[in-house]
Amino acid sequence: MDFKNKEYIDKIKELAKTKNAVIFAHYYTRPEIQEVADFIGDSLALAQQATRVQADILVMCGVHFMGETMKILCPDKKVLIPDMNAGCSLADSCKASDLAEFKAQHPDYMVVSYVNTTADVKALTDVVVTSSNAKKIVDQLPKDAKIIFGPDHNLGSYINSVTGREMLLWNGACHVHSRFSLEALLQLKKENPGVEVLAHPECKAPILAQSDVIGSTKALLEHTIQSSAKRFIIATESGILFEMQRACPDKEFIPVPPEVTEGVGCSCNECEYMRMNTLEKVYNCLLNESPQINVDPTVAKKAVVSIERMLSMS
Numbered sequence: 001m002d003f004k005n006k007e008y009i010d011k012i013k014e015l016a017k018t019k020n021a022v023i024f025a026h027y028y029t030r031p032e033i034q035e036v037a038d039f040i041g042d043s044l045a046l047a048q049q050a051t052r053v054q055a056d057i058l059v060m061c062g063v064h065f066m067g068e069t070m071k072i073l074c075p076d077k078k079v080l081i082p083d084m085n086a087g088c089s090l091a092d093s094c095k096a097s098d099l100a101e102f103k104a105q106h107p108d109y110m111v112v113s114y115v116n117t118t119a120d121v122k123a124l125t126d127v128v129v130t131s132s133n134a135k136k137i138v139d140q141l142p143k144d145a146k147i148i149f150g151p152d153h154n155l156g157s158y159i160n161s162v163t164g165r166e167m168l169l170w171n172g173a174c175h176v177h178s179r180f181s182l183e184a185l186l187q188l189k190k191e192n193p194g195v196e197v198l199a200h201p202e203c204k205a206p207i208l209a210q211s212d213v214i215g216s217t218k219a220l221l222e223h224t225i226q227s228s229a230k231r232f233i234i235a236t237e238s239g240i241l242f243e244m245q246r247a248c249p250d251k252e253f254i255p256v257p258p259e260v261t262e263g264v265g266c267s268c269n270e271c272e273y274m275r276m277n278t279l280e281k282v283y284n285c286l287l288n289e290s291p292q293i294n295v296d297p298t299v300a301k302k303a304v305v306s307i308e309r310m311l312s313m314s
């Protein structure tokens with residue numbers, strides 16, 4: 001490891017101990033962030049773990065909505081995120097005011113929202129889901145329930161297909177998962193016959209149709225650990241490859257590249273928001289105890305109901 005990174009990691013760990021802080025990281029963050037974290041997980045595991053730790057400070061190295069979820073679940077703890085600009089294109093695709101209007105047009109529908117949403121959207125939601133538990137939770141809802149599912153259209157279509165529901169879908173998407181190239185995937189399958197394709201359900205339907213395993217980041221990681229196969233084709237944000245390689249040093253992971261789009265965002269399969277988390281920012285945020293996530297108590301009071309309903313149904 002880079003000497004500067006090692007030095008930062010040591011300093012962060014020391015400071016975290018002094019301040020009784022726990023560092024959380026999502027699988028999509030940079031390798032060195034996963035290295036310094038006390039706990040690495042998918043969205044569901046991060047939310048669950050936040051409620052279990054004894055700490056004064058929670059540092060959420062991921063994106064803004066993950067910090068908000070932690071703050072809503074742990075209002076008495078200080079929740080820090082290394083960069084306030086670490087947003088999420090999927091969460092941005094559903095404004096609370098638009099959802100409120102849509103709900104008013106569909107008064108007999110209940111709302112199931114993906115965790116990749118703002119606290120304001122969660123406050124308008126009946127039950128939150130993550131990619132880990134969406135099927136399990138939707139399966140538990142009354143068979144005749146009319147459901148609005150948002151904001152991820154790809155995940156919603158996938159859940160409709162595996163549950164036999166006809167949920168009304170919001171038209172949102174993650175800019176990283178919706179840009180994987182089908183052409184490149186077909187080429188990779190041709191060059192690697194028999195190699196399983198693992199995909200996150202935020203990918204578009206044609207990518208999912210070519211996949212053998214569809215699941216959350218944690219489910220995909222667990223599959224690579226449990227499987228006797230030695231090679232896998234991976235269609236999700238490339239940060240997960242670090243944890244896969246660390247868990248299975250003798251296996252090979254082949255990332256699916258994105259479609260090449262001139263001048264739009266980056267042409268790689270990385271989430272630039274997740275990459276905003278750097279060791280320097282983690283250190284500074286712990287030192288200064290800023291930036292801090294705060295959620296309006298009125299919003300939090302409503303949002304916690306839909307999040308806790310999810311935790312109890314998981």
Ligand code: 13P
Nearest residue numbers: 042043044130131216217
């Ligand atoms: P997971 O719930 O699988 O961690 O996914 C979160 C996310 O942001 C996917 O893009």
Ligand code: SF4
Nearest residue numbers: 088089090174176271
């Ligand atoms: Fe949001 Fe997509 Fe980044 Fe996940 S990968 S945090 S859904 S922008």
